[in-house]
Amino acid sequence: ESWRLLDALELQRFILADPEVAVEEIMDHTYAYLSAYDDREQAVLAIERYDLSALPVINSDGVLVGVVTVDDVLDVAREEATEDFQKSAAVAPLKMSYRDTSVLQLYRKRIGWLVVLVLISLLSSSVIAAFEETLAATLALAFFIPLLIDSGGNAGAQAASLMIRDLATGEIEPAQWAKIMLKEISQGLLLGAAMGVAAFVLGYWRAGAQVGLVVSFSMLVVVLVANLLGILLPFLLTRLKLDPAVASSPLITTLVDSIGLLVYFTIATSLLK
Amino acid sequence: ESWRLLDALELQRFILADPEVAVEEIMDHTYAYLSAYDDREQAVLAIERYDLSALPVINSDGVLVGVVTVDDVLDVAREEATEDFQKSAAVAPLKMSYRDTSVLQLYRKRIGWLVVLVLISLLSSSVIAAFEETLAATLALAFFIPLLIDSGGNAGAQAASLMIRDLATGEIEPAQWAKIMLKEISQGLLLGAAMGVAAFVLGYWRAGAQVGLVVSFSMLVVVLVANLLGILLPFLLTRLKLDPAVASSPLITTLVDSIGLLVYFTIATSLLK
Numbered sequence: 361e362s363w364r365l366l367d368a369l370e371l372q373r374f375i376l377a378d379p380e381v382a383v384e385e386i387m388d389h390t391y392a393y394l395s396a397y398d399d400r401e402q403a404v405l406a407i408e409r410y411d412l413s414a415l416p417v418i419n420s421d422g423v424l425v426g427v428v429t430v431d432d433v434l435d436v437a438r439e440e441a442t443e444d445f446q447k448s449a450a451v452a453p454l455k456m457s458y459r460d461t462s463v464l465q466l467y468r469k470r471i472g473w474l475v476v477l478v479l480i481s482l483l484s485s486s487v488i489a490a491f492e493e494t495l496a497a498t499l500a501l502a503f504f505i506p507l508l509i510d511s512g513g514n515a516g517a518q519a520a521s522l523m524i525r526d527l528a529t530g531e532i533e534p535a536q537w538a539k540i541m542l543k544e545i546s547q548g549l550l551l552g553a554a555m556g557v558a559a560f561v562l563g564y565w566r567a568g569a570q571v572g573l574v575v576s577f578s579m580l581v582v583v584l585v586a587n588l589l590g591i592l593l594p595f596l597l598t599r600l601k602l603d604p605a606v607a608s609s610p611l612i613t614t615l616v617d618s619i620g621l622l623v624y625f626t627i628a629t630s631l632l633k
Numbered sequence: 634e635s636w637r638l639l640d641a642l643e644l645q646r647f648i649l650a651d652p653e654v655a656v657e658e659i660m661d662h663t664y665a666y667l668s669a670y671d672d673r674e675q676a677v678l679a680i681e682r683y684d685l686s687a688l689p690v691i692n693s694d695g696v697l698v699g700v701v702t703v704d705d706v707l708d709v710a711r712e713e714a715t716e717d718f719q720k721s722a723a724v725a726p727l728k729m730s731y732r733d734t735s736v737l738q739l740y741r742k743r744i745g746w747l748v749v750l751v752l753i754s755l756l757s758s759s760v761i762a763a764f765e766e767t768l769a770a771t772l773a774l775a776f777f778i779p780l781l782i783d784s785g786g787n788a789g790a791q792a793a794s795l796m797i798r799d800l801a802t803g804e805i806e807p808a809q810w811a812k813i814m815l816k817e818i819s820q821g822l823l824l825g826a827a828m829g830v831a832a833f834v835l836g837y838w839r840a841g842a843q844v845g846l847v848v849s850f851s852m853l854v855v856v857l858v859a860n861l862l863g864i865l866l867p868f869l870l871t872r873l874k875l876d877p878a879v880a881s882s883p884l885i886t887t888l889v890d891s892i893g894l895l896v897y898f899t900i901a902t903s904l905l906k
Binding site: 413437474478546617 | 677685703707710711717719722724731740746747758762768777786787788793794795798799802805813816820827828886887890
C-alpha cells in the first residue's frame with residue numbers, strides 16, 4: 361500500500377524508470393511527515409505549506425503507521441474553520457451539523473457564554489451606578505452610552521477577529537505580538553480620531569459643545585483601548601495555552617463596554633463641572 | 634496531460650489493464666465537472682462533496698478547458714473562510730495577509746463599517762432621548778442599559794454566526810429559513826427565560842422588585858427578538874443576492890441595541906408609573 365503515498369507525477373517517474381533500478385535510487389531522501397500525536401490542525405498546515413497530496417505519519421520510533429491525504433485535510437480544515445467561527449461568536453463548538461443539533465443541545469452550547477457575559481456586564485452596571493451623580497447632573501450623557509460602547513466593541517471585535525484567524529492559520533506567529541501592537545497603536549489612533557470627529561458632531565448636535573467634547577475625547581480613548589485589547593487578548597490566550605478564539609466578538613464587546621463607560625464618565629466628571 | 638486527472642487508484646487500473654484495451658472501456662461514463670464560469674466556492678463544495686482529488690473544468694460548449702486539483706481547492710477554502718471571518722467582524726476582506734497590509738490600508742478596510750455602525754447607533758441615542766422623562770424619574774434604569782443591550786447583541790451574534798457559516802458551507806439551504814425560524818423561536822424562549830431570571834436577580838439586588846421585573850421582562854423580549862433577527866438577517870441578505878456574512882456580529886449588536894432600548898423603555902414607562 362505504500363505506493364499510495366505518491367502523487368501522479370511521482371508515479372510517472374516510477375513507470376518511466378528502468379525496471380532494473382531499485383526504489384531507493386529514485387526516492388527523495390528529504391521528506392515532510394507528521395507524527396501520529398500531532399494535532400489534526402498540524403496536518404492541515406503541513407499539507408498547505410508543502411502543497412502535497414499526502415503525508416506519511418510516523419510514530420515515536422519513526423515507524424510508518426499511516427497516511428493523511430489531502431481530501432481528509434480539506435474536511436478537517438473546514439471543521440476547524442467552523443469551530444473557530446462558532447467560538448468567535450461565543451458559541452461552544454457544536455461538533456455536529458446545526459440541523460442534527462436539538463434545541464436543548466443548542467441551548468447548552470449557547471447559554472454558558474451568555475451567562476458569563478452577563479456577569480461581566482455587571483462591571484458596566486457598577487460603573488454607571490458609581491457615576492450616578494454625574495449622570496443625574498447631565499442626563500444627556502445617557503444618550504451617548506450606546507454610541508460609545510458599541511463603537512468600542514465594534515473596533516475591538518474587528519481587531520480580535522483579524523488576530524484569531526491569522527493565529528489559527530499560522531499567518532501570524534504568537535512571538536510577533538509586540539510588533540503588531542505597535543502597528544495597531546497607530547491604527548487605533550487613526551480610527552479613534554476619525555470616530556472622535558464623528559462623535560463630536562453628534563454630541564454637539566444633540567447636547568452642545570461641552571458634551572460634544574466629552575463624547576469626542578471619550579470616543580478616541582475608547583477606540584484606542586478597545587483596539588489594543590482586541591489585539592492583545594488573543595495573544596495572551598495563546599500564551600496561556602488557551603485557544604485565541606475564546607476572545608470572541610461578544611467577549612471583547614462586553615469587556616470593552618465597562619472600560620468605555622469608565623473612560624466616558626471619568627472624562628465627563630472632570631470636564632463637566 | 635489529461636492523465637493528471639486520475640488519482641492513484643485509477644492509475645493502478647490503467648497500469649493493470651490489458652494493454653490492448655482502449656481507455657473508453659475502463660473509463661467512468663458519469664462524472665462530476667465544473668463550469669469555467671462557476672464561482673470558485675463551487676469548486677470547494679464539489680471536491681468536498683465527491684471526495685475527489687481533481688475535477689475537470691468545461692466551457693459552455695462542453696469542451697475540457699482545464700483541471701482543478703484538491704490542493705488549489707484547499708487554498709481557496711482557506712481564503713474564503715478568512716474572508717468570511719473578516720466580514721463577520723465588519724472588516725472589508727483584506728485580500729492579502731495582515732502582515733503585508735499597511736496601517737492605512739487596514740484603516741480603509743475598517744473605518745467604513747465603523748462609521749455606518751455609528752449612524753445606526755444614532756437610533757439608540759434617539760430612543761434614550763425620547764424616554765428622557767422615564768429615565769429622569771428612575772435613574773437606576775441606566776444601570777441596566779449595558780446589560781440588556783450586550784445580552785441582546787451577544788445572543789443575536791451567536792445566532793447570526795451559526796447561520797452565516799452554515800449557509801457558506803452549504804450545511805443549510807436558504808429555502809430552510811422558515812423551519813429554522815420555528816426552531817429558533819423555542820431556542821430564543823429558552824435563552825430568554827434563563828437570561829430573564831438572571832436579570833431579575835440583578836435588577837432586584839440593585840434597584841428593587843419593580844425595576845427587577847422590568848429588566849427581567851425586557852431581557853426575555855430582547856433575547857427572543859435578537860435571536861430571531863440574527864437568524865433571519867443572513868437569510869434575507871441571501872435572498873437579496875447579498876453575502877449573508879454582511880450580518881456581522883457588530884452589525885447585529887448595533888441593530889439589536891436600538892430595538893432592545895425601545896423594548897426596555899417602553900416596558901419601563903408602562904410598568905413604572
